[in-house]
Amino acid sequence: MDKPTVHDIAKEAGVSLATVDRVLNARPGVRTKTIEKVRAAVTRLGYVRDTSAANLSRRRAYRFVFLLPEGSGQFATSLKHAVREASRSQIADRVAVDVHEVPTHDPHAIVRALMRLNSDALDGVAIMAPETPQVRDAIVRLKEAGTAVVALVSDLPNAPRDNFIGIDNNAAGRTAALIMGRFLAKSGEILVLTNSMRSRDSLERRLGFDTVIASEFSGQSVLPSIEGFEDPERIRCIVRDVVTNRPNLVGVYSTGFGTTPLLEALRSSGRLKDLVVLAHELTPTTRRALLENEIAAVIMQDVGHLVRSAMRILRAICDDIPIFDAQERIRIEVILRENLPAA
């Protein structure tokens, strides 16, 4: 009736506890035939290892590093905050997390940060960074040293990362397009502000957006992307320019960072209330803009979920246990003024 333990397995298989242990932990010195006997007993009794007891016994401690974009961006800040919060919860039981900040726009700095990581004192890494050949090489090295690696927010599909934790950015762009198309009362031009076309997530969002607008809202035309490069002044400048020269502008889609200067520029142009504005990520800026009806909708991913997911997945990889996908799928959330989560 009770959950079977290793002792039960030993009895059932007609072997000693030591042998069961050797089999369960893949230690050498057991005949294939004996291994089979133990395996059979395990399935027959439906044994599942008690992870907490196991971790207690082996004094397991997980050491994880989060490699996040440095600086004051609101999204990055909330990510860091989420990491801190998660490390104080039950999920972070027996795990020590370090956050390393790197300037995202500098590929060398990212690689340097990756190289600095000491695989001996490390069990897993969660990386949010654009993919470059050097980054890929650094990840190969980490993997070879036996470190678990997951990509966060922006995928690194050509690197041997164990997992990607984030939304399907193409679908996010498509979703934004659908909302934009249906919210727009009249047809005209749509401005897309991206972070940088080098970063995979921005690119995919733009692609998805264009596809849906083209196929379903052919009355609308999408202007070439503006790259913000995280430079507020640059963004303000360009946006002002577009607003002045494009009287036919009806919508704006901000795919990444830079929503704050964007809104500033639009606000001062006096045309903000006539435009349908969509942005990504719920930050103090976008929250306020939603409440003021300046932004129609925000596409977001739950950073708390993102971080907790990363921790659970890193643990699962370290322990070589299966990942519970349903729990880890990051949703593309659509936030309107009325379903704004409590601050």
Place this chain on the structure above:
Amino acid sequence: MDKPTVHDIAKEAGVSLATVDRVLNARPGVRTKTIEKVRAAVTRLGYVRDTSAANLSRRRAYRFVFLLPEGSGQFATSLKHAVREASRSQIADRVAVDVHEVPTHDPHAIVRALMRLNSDALDGVAIMAPETPQVRDAIVRLKEAGTAVVALVSDLPNAPRDNFIGIDNNAAGRTAALIMGRFLAKSGEILVLTNSMRSRDSLERRLGFDTVIASEFSGQSVLPSIEGFEDPERIRCIVRDVVTNRPNLVGVYSTGFGTTPLLEALRSSGRLKDLVVLAHELTPTTRRALLENEIAAVIMQDVGHLVRSAMRILRAICDDIPIFDAQERIRIEVILRENLPAA
């Protein structure tokens, strides 16, 4: 450097391990002064009890019951599925879950099911049922017997439930209204199909919906609610009637069960594609309708999250440890065709 243990606390406080144990587990026979000393040591060292070791030691096993609406409704089915799935995950470590199904429309049956529960063999209950005085009394009894009780999906605000796990249904209705209002190209009449005005969640959704339509989309008028009472034939009938007699109908909002017959009736009327239809909960029916562009949007709550949350919260209540709110907040999710989660 390492995490402090009870031994460290004992040393730090200058008392014996037994005393620390007495204090930590609120056992009698310790002077207030000594309690203080131990408490001080705990905060000074930042001690946190190792829950897995504790549970291992006390051979803790949680026995929970989920009281869910019986029958074939798609939402109820997916809830039950989520319970099964969750009980096979790490969250369900050391917990045994039972699902009891009750006919929701029969208040007596619910009460009978509640009375049948044996508090001695039970640590917690998650209930999804409309609130009636009898239900409230039964919950009072459960609480008095020391059982943890949480309300699921539909709140029981006047019963002494420990917690409500579900969305803010008023906000959900408001969100639906906002989408409806912005999606509608022309003004007209909106039909609202509810489950039953007796059930709290339907009522709140309707209220929120009306408020926002009235205040922000005054061109639209909302027809009196149709109560479906989970009777497909009845729903088909009434909907057919409304569609025929209301040429000015522009939108339909289904707040609960009954979306399948609703869509059937609308489809056969030939007017479906001209209407903006909103529904609740992602089911095979609504999923398909989204893909076919029959439904514009679905408001949903993640049932998997709901169930896992319920389990975590029930555990937390049993162990008398704080609840990690950020993780437990159930989001009002807006699902469009493009951000449909993978099946």
Place this chain on the structure above:
DNA sequence: ACTCGACTGAGGTACGTTCCTCATTTATCA
């Protein structure tokens, strides 16, 4: 000062697992 009861200490066992050591058995090959 003595007694009684409340408080405290010391030590043990247990939970299910890991990871030792050491002795013993079994299979394999010369």
Place this chain on the structure above:
DNA sequence: TGATAAATGAGGAACGTACCTCAGTCGAGT
């Protein structure tokens, strides 16, 4: 067939906590 290595058994200590017993200490009231 004996030597040798491989496989197995038996047992114990540890992880951090809970909970038990029993003996000892302390303080208050008489």
